[in-house]
Amino acid sequence: MSVHFEIRLKPAEGALLRTLGLIQRRGFAVTELALREAGEGQLLRLALDGRGRCPAVLARQVERLHDVASVERVEHEPWQATVADCARALASLVPANVIEQQMTAEANS
Amino acid sequence: MNQPMVRDMSRQSPEPATMTGARLLVRCLRELGVDTVFGYPGGAIMPIYDALPGSGIRHILTRHEQGAALAADGYARVTRRAGVCMATSGPGATNLVTGLANSMLDSVPVVAITGQVATPMMGTDAFQEVDVFGITLPIVKHSYIIRETADIPEVLAEAFFLATDGRPGPVLIDVPKDVTVNEVDARVSMPQFRTTSQPVPPVVADAARAMAEAQQPLFYLGGGIEIAGAEDAVRTLVARTGFPAVSTLKGLGAIPTDDPLFMGMLGMHGSGAANLAVQAADLLIVVGARFDDRATGKLDKFAPNARVIHIDADAAEIGKLRHADVALPGDLVANLAALTQRIEADAGQRLAAWCEHCAALRRQHAWRYDAPGDLIYAPALLKAMSEHAGARATIACDVGQHQMWVAQHCRFNRPRSHLTSGGLGTMGYGLPAGIGAKLARPDDPVLVVSGDGSIMMNIQELATLKRYDIDVRIVLLDNSSLGMVRQWQELFFDGNYSEIDLSDNPDFAALARVFGLKSRCIETRDQVDDALTWLFDEPGPSLLHVRIDPRANVWPLVPPGKSNATMMEGEQR
Known part of the structure; x- marks a missing residue:
């Protein structure tokens, strides 16, 4: 059965490799993966096949990595x-200065 | 989790306006309280070695980088501070790998500093370039490559914090050569990190209730206790409840071996009393242990009737292998103290039948030392050695049959006095670990118990003993074979002995003398008392070579894949 995680990585050298390596060594196969920049770090979304292993235990094992800011079990696919x-995508379509002007206008009104 | 604080290092020692990264690194080590490092120099780390003389840090030159890593491990176990080892890039760094894995598996705080080729050369397959950061990813708690000289103070401060915080472990810092050569502003600040204490979980009340309701409760004590410095807390709790206790290999010493409530070590080579008590228990109070397969035997048959209270510093260990009915993650001392306040004092009367059953198990399964014959019976020799050494002795051992005999027959009443490679099972661990322990505890006796297979894995460290006159006494049990492998081939591979014959061993006593140590060799029982007197009375590092019966086996033995209730017994030799 597939389980899904959303993991926030700190901006540290080797954070992605360390996290993926731990997940695989703990007996979970990565079946889907998506990664993007998020703030200073990265957001990693995974679908895993645990083959009978306990996802809650894996979450605690990942969480204790110093490179990992947070781990969340989610429902959606990566x-x-x-x-x-x-x-976020909609916001990125609008230039930042436009948003800023709009916020200032709203504040003044 | 932690709060960085800023400290201005320049106020503490006047220094020039700039300094090299290497000098800054060494100064940071001093600031972090490091007094001893174990290592081996080489090309990429030469700038750091250039900064070491006159720094106030004692450098111990081992004869192999693995010896440095394992000595740092031994030093750390005894002091509960991070042990430090250093090596150059390439083969120097890869030679640290087994030591780092050893520290990872046994949760030992070690900081390893490796030289690396200069940043512009990285990734070009330069001379002595290896990706030690990548190689060690699975076997360190954390690791760094320092890219900027100015980052040295922060990386070192964080590395030492991480190595010791929570569940300890090894941290690797890879330092490219240009980072150590570049000049940097000497007026740098060094952050400090502090652990934020976790509250005791409210379910401590559930744990107390479970303990009050149990009819056959048992403490299951692990190595996490001495790692957390929780011996006093656990001894208080055990004494207050009056519940019997067993320990894992690494839990030995959590409560004194001769405490009347102590049933012995459980597991594959555990005592019959401990294993049978666990199987009969209706409640296990597991403290700082992780249900290792060598301790549990077949997991689904382990303590089949027991509910579990699991107390551990590492939340990730709870529920990993065995469901916990009550989970108490977090600080061991705080959890144990909270539990002690809530539980009833001395349940001895309520549990009289259970305690009497456990006492009877202890009597029925007491160790025997009356093996027939004239050859030296290793368990009896180790018992005598332990008694002779006294309560302040530290015993480091290697891996194999002798490791199990040490666990079974030596007395450990003081925390951190039994150094053993429990998780990784590293042959060659004993001698370097003993070196680290003796440097940490110079006033106490330190013994290394090794085997003829294990000692050869790091025999070169005899030169380190001699070089620094480190007063470690070695007892070498020589059965002219790889005894544990031979035992398994005898029992589980139809006696098909494959590559276990070491009958062409060197003359170990002569070899020790070549290295400049005093030595003796014995092979019959009537020589034991005199030899032990010599071992303890003769000052300076020495080696006692003890020939034992090659056919000797370790008993009892739980066969692989079997329940701990299935213990094989055999002839004592």
Whole structure:
């Protein structure tokens, strides 16, 4: 059975390799993967096949890595866009200075 | 989790306006309280070695980088501070790998500093270039490549913090040569990190209730206790409850071996009393242990009737192999203290039948030392050696049959006095670990118990003993074979002895003398008392070569894949 995780990585050398390596050594196969920059670090989304291993234990093992800021078990597939992704994508279509002007105008009004 | 604080190093020691990265690194080590490092120089790390003389840091030159890593491990286990080892790039760095894996598996705080080729050369297959950062990813708690000289203070401060914080482990710092050569502003600040204490989980009340309801409770004590410095807390709890206790290999010493409540070590070569008590228990209070397969035997038949209270510093260990009915992750001392406050004092009367059953198991399964014959019986020799050494002795051992005999027959009443490679099972661990322990505890006796297979894995460190006159006494049990492998081939491979014959061993006593140590060789029982007197009375490093019966086996033995209730017994030799 496939389980999905959303892992926030700190901006540290080797963070991605260390995290993926641990996941595979703990008996989980990575079946899908998506990675993008997120703030200073990276957001890693994974679909894993645990072959009877306990995902909650894996989450705690990943969480204790110093390179990992957070681990969350999620329902969506790695390639699926979330509401937050859509909001972020829409925001990226509008130039930052326009948003800034709009916010200033709203504040003044 | 941690809070960085800034400290201005320039106020503490006047220095020139700039300094090299190497000098800055060595100064940071001093600032972090490092007094001893173990290592071996070479090309890429030469600038750091150039900065060492006159720094106030004692450098111990081992004769192999693996010896440096394992000596740092031994030093760290005894002091509970990070042990430090150094090596150059390439083969120097790869020679540290087994030591780092050893420290990872046994949760030992070690900081390894490796030289690396200069940054512009990295990735070009330069001379003595190897990706030690990549090689060691699975066997370190964390690792760094320092890319900028100015980052040295922060990386070192964080590395030492991570190595010791929570569940300890090894941290690797790879330092390219140009980073150590470049000049940097000497007025740099060094952050400090502090652990934020975790609250005791409210379920501690559930744990206390489970303990009050149990009819056959048992403590299961692991190596996490001495790692956390929780011996006093666990001894107080055990004494207050009056519950019997067993320990893992690494848990030996958590409570004194001769405590009336102590049932012995459990597991593959555990005592019959400990294994049978665990199988009968209805509640296991597991403290700082991880249900290692050598301890549990066949997992689904382990303690089949027991509920589990699992107390561990590492939340990731809870529920990994055995479901915990009550989970207490976090600080061991705080959890044990909270539990002690809540539980009833001395349940001895309520549990009289269980305690009497455990006492009877202890009597029935007491070790026997009356093996027939004139050849030296290793368990009896080790028992006598341990008694002779006294309560302040530290015993480091290697891996194999003698390792199990040490665990079974030596007394460990003081924490951190039993150094053993429990997780990785590293042959060659004993001698360098003993060196590290003796340098950390110069006033206490340090013994190394080794085998004829293991000693040859790091025999070169006899030269280190001689060079620094490190007063380690070695007891070498020589059965002219790889005894544990031979035992398994005898029992589980139809006696098909494959590549275990070491009958062409060198003359170990003569070899020790070549290295400049005092030595003796014995082979019959009537020589033991006199030899032990010599071993302890003669000052300086020495080696006692003890020939034992090549057919001797370690008993009892739980066969692989079997329940701990299935213990094989055999002839004592």
